[in-house]
């Protein structure tokens with residue numbers, strides 16, 4: 001988790017900027033021209049529509065539902081601002097609370113289609129929330145109004161914010177859950193849900209300032225759209241099993257190479273036999289282990305999953321001599337790595353398990369080697385395709401010579 005931290009911080013940067021931008025705009029844009037005011041007022045609704053359409057096109061049911069919920073919440077917030085009594089505060093608070101809870105809840109829901117039974121149930125769930133909120137506001141209960149006015153803590157700056165303390169108290173555990181979800185299962189969608197959650201909370205801090213909530217709700221929807229696009233990009237360009245960039249990403253990289261570069265083709269030795277002996281699942285674990293070593297290659301190389309048990313490392317601005325020490329290091333690291341596999345078939349009864357563990361160790365240790373072929377751009381091999389073909393032939397020679405080695 002710690003190794004991934006710099007990457008996660010870099011991924012968080014656009015969200016941090018999007019969260020700071022509305023406050024900056026409110027403080028620095030003196031006046032919005034009259035012709036634009038209606039547009040800015042309705043911007044979150046427009047962005048909600050765009051995000052819903054994109055989510056529909058990309059088959060991302062969770063984002064579709066929360067973007068729709070965000071549009072409805074902003075509609076509720078706008079209506080609330082026109083109501084000066086307690087019902088306005090109630091509507092604003094409930095719209096915000098419902099949206100934040102939806103963002104937390106849908107971070108735990110699996111993608112399961114949009115026009116399926118599950119998709120329609122989710123839309124029904126949002127419609128139910130609208131009905132409940134409308135009912136509570138129409139009820140205009142003095143008890144609810146009193147609850148929203150409760151002062152739980154005596155903190156001056158908290159009192160200056162417009163958000164009721166009870167709502168903040170309800171949002172806190174939801175926020176913690178969403179943060180933990182992001183730490184345990186990082187990804188563009190979960191990060192976007194967390195950042196959008198914060199934007200929605202910020203929207204309720206100073207709705208008295210002109211366009212504050214409109215800008216923050218717009219930011220929430222831009223964040224959701226950004227997360228959706230990032231997630232779709234990852235699906236197209238990242239290999240699902242290993243997490244390495246996939247062949248499509250490699251193709252893009254090949255188009256950007258200059259006049260000096262080296263390309264290595266790598267293949268796990270006797271992988272078919274390995275799969276047959278230990279099973280496909282263990283084979284997958286091995287591919288992940290190999291990929292994690294390749295992903296950590298030094299010397300400016302980037303590793304890609306070419307397909308199956310074949311990988312490619314591209315070294316821009318390097319020749320063979322420069323990249324061989326880095327490839328040797330990777331090859332040695334993989335050779336020396338022992339993968340410990342836990343036995344899968346665990347007896348249900350504790351006593352039986354204890355007896356079995358006495359007889360058989362509960363783990364199995366396996367290791368693999370890789371062969372590498374490497375080639376560089378030169379007068380004979382002038383295009384990336386030529387260099388890859390040369391690296392592939394070199395890989396074949398490494399296999400012929402006995403595997404677990406580098407050929408050029």
Ligand SMILES: Nc1nc2c(ncn2[C@@H]2O[C@H](COP(=O)(O)OP(=O)(O)OP(=O)(O)O)[C@@H](O)[C@H]2O)c(=O)[nH]1
Pocket residue numbers: 241267268269270271272273275279280281282283284287307308309399403
């Ligand atoms: N577990 C798993 N196996 C895969 C995957 N992709 C390809 N394979 C297997 O990889 C094996 C490739 O074997 P071969 O190309 O015959 O070569 P090899 O056994 O590695 O032998 P050499 O390359 O000659 O050392 C096949 O058994 C494929 O089923 C995958 O994603 N997961």
